Amino acid sequence: MDVSVVIPTCNRPELATRAVRSALGQSHRDLEVIVVIDGPDDDTVAALNEIGDERLRVLVLPERGKAPNARNQGVAIAEGRYVALLDDDDEWMPDKIERQLELAGTATKASPIVATRMISRTPRADTVMPRRLPEPGEPLSEYLLVRRGLFYGDGFIQTSTIMAPTELLRRVPFTVGLRRQQELDWTLRALQHDDVELLYAPEPLVLWHQDENRERISLQNPWEEQLAWARANRHLFTPRAYAAVTMSVISSMAAPTRDAKVFRELLSEARKNGQPGPLEYVTFLQIWALPPAVRHRVRDLVVGRKNA
Template sequence: MTAVSAVIPTRNRPDLVARAVRSATAQTMTDLEIIVVVDGSDPVTEAALAAIAEPRLRVLVNPLPVGGGEARNVGVRAAHGEWIAFLDDDDEWLPAKLEHQLAEIAASAVDQPIAFCPIVVRGPDGDHAWRSRPTRPGEAASEYLFVRSSLRAGEGTVGTSTIVARRSLLMAVPFEPGLGRFQDADWILRAAAAGAVFVYCPRRLSIWTAPGQRASITAAHATDWRQAADWIGRRRGLVTARAYAAFLLVRVAALAAASGDRSAIRVLWREARRAGRPGVLDVVLFGARWIVPDGFRRRLRRRLAGVRLPLGQT
């Protein structure tokens, strides 16, 4: 059995997916197969992948587009590896990613791990190391993902391209087909409910291309705050009251403010109070979202974006 299967969904981005594949082939852990799932007929991408001389590469083509989550499921079902490592087509792995994460998994002795690591965020102004933190003992997955304890960007980020999990877990708990946004968080919440546990590797091992630099096969669903509120409502049983309120007042409010829909203020506040337990920082961030000028918030975000890395350093 192959140790690890890398699963990369893609559509209409031949140059980017070729770069992602190269980052997978460069892994120091070589017992690896690379499965690219082309989500719908895409002759240009298929040709670009066919030109890569790599015996560990397998290319699957969906007859019709099924979306990012189900494309990952297609790759998982076809995989031969004990472990699945996801990689988005516009992201990259650093060479020792899988080696370090498998070592952390072995040291943890966790039966069903969701292994992840901090990321380097690549944007137009260079690379930033987001200051993510380890999980706390006994911390609910929903609180790690959604509850802010500081103003730092990336504090509870679990990027899809950092995740390593057993194939058996992903077969039992697949990605939700048809879900546009929050695919990774949705899967993590359901996997945690099935007994999976976070395993944190402290090294920065994955490069994430910041929004605005890409247009992924899931990005079209990124702006409707009502869809986001509906999603967390459907997953209410998988999140704590604290996490539910934080998601509404911070994440959903950000989408509403971006659309200029001030009717969301009362809706989100009432629901967070009714069915959640808002924290002080949630309330502060919620108020600031509607009161503080956009320009000031953008400048503050840049200052809190993470450690600026010298050119070429990750």
Template sequence: MQGFPLPSGLPMVSCIIPTRNRPELVTRAVKSALMQRWEPLEVIVVVDGPDDRTVQALSSIDDDRLRVEVLPESVGGGEARNIGVHLARGEWIGFLDDDDEWLPEKIYAQMRIALDWHTQRVVICPRMYVKSPKGPGRVLPQRDPDRGESISEYLLMRRKLTGETQIQTSSFLTSKALLLEIPWDNTLKKHQDLDLYLKWDAAGVDFIFIPDILSIWYVHQAQRSVSNDNDWQYSVRWAEQNAHLFKGGSLAGFIASQVAMRAFERASLRTVAGVFQALHKHGARYLDYLIALAALGVRVKQRALL
């Protein structure tokens, strides 16, 4: 990448990595963050509860830009990120999930935009390379928001069966000031990232999309966890309670694109009927029904192979 030389007096950027019980992965993530071209930089690893193996693994990294904060008990990923924000010395902050990687030019490319922007109420969103064990990787997002398109419409109202839009935790950069003003909601057991983006959008925050591919997002086979359980009714209740954040037909799009696949994991007729009733209630488009039907087909096929 061609760019300007780095002058002195640049604002510090803080990388915040929440982790627990994944010492090999978080070590890889930390090393990718420390390879950034941008200076000054600090990397804060928030260990979400006692975890001697992770602490020992991180102690092997000899770099005074690395700080490790071990929490006395687990508080969850969202609150761990909030704690990291309060600890950060940087004016600008990027998050990195412990199983993802930053490419060396990430912060440099994003800070070129940040330094030219006239507000700290901005989120800079690059593209990422998505790696999956199911097949070849791909680049997301495949398109940027149209003029006047809200973030909820952009993320949730698909234009084809497969998703082509994305904002991912390990990719965006924003200011500490914004994260203190509108932090992660630590009361949610799911959808914390989407909740944050929709609240930022409702508050008039600028989302700036750039074409650079700046991180690697590792998408793993689904594992049972709080964040990917199939309590689809919780997801629908959360969306309905926050209906003011969903613009246009994006609430139905949320049910089709993010709820249906998990709801149909152990699909009963009652669950299938409930999902399609929720789609109808919220004015689903024809494409939303097709997306939900496609999800049902995938789950039926998976169960047939068991």
């Protein structure tokens, strides 16, 4: 089998079935779809049973362990040469897997991570991300983290865009317990291996639904946890990238506290252990000066395109 699709979910049967149908509807048919239900969830099991496709497998975990653990459990039983990850609230374009397999065939290393561009959809606008692809020789931690403008998304990777060899995902599992930046953490750790390279399909092949009226992990703000993660994994970043993750990513989580002590702590961390440039300082100040809702609206106006 070419590809195993792994979808973690819990208590969201409507979203899970939408994601599953987008995976089963791929133009490349030689795949299986493994839905890992994170703890007992009869409604989702019933909804999936109605799909009626022999390529669909359902694994119900005995208790909740969150998405990274669920992904690891799905990878453990995957039968495909590659695993493609899909969050339950996202969708794929019909030719995503076909295009990624074509791109994997051009890899120069044995274990390619094949990502794609995506459409980030908010209630206000659609935005194609990442806005640019990596440049030759560019450190990938800097590509993924260092901004060239005031808004994130220049370089970017998101879970639902990732396809990688099953063996690599078993060798480098997702970090269980990490609530944010799960795909960034995994990608940077995987890239530490000499046989791994990162490839991007230039087309947007994933629809990332950024619904703001429901609970989402990406709306949580565990800044202290993220700072501890960054400090423990400083070797994954160049000094410029470490300053960027501290002054933009972690600061975006911490800024709602409006705590001057936290402001000083993050600024000190970036200056002591990283090499911030002028844009990092400007980004840091605008993150702390503007409320998140205002930043999001301004970003959508500047880099998004209004829905038709």
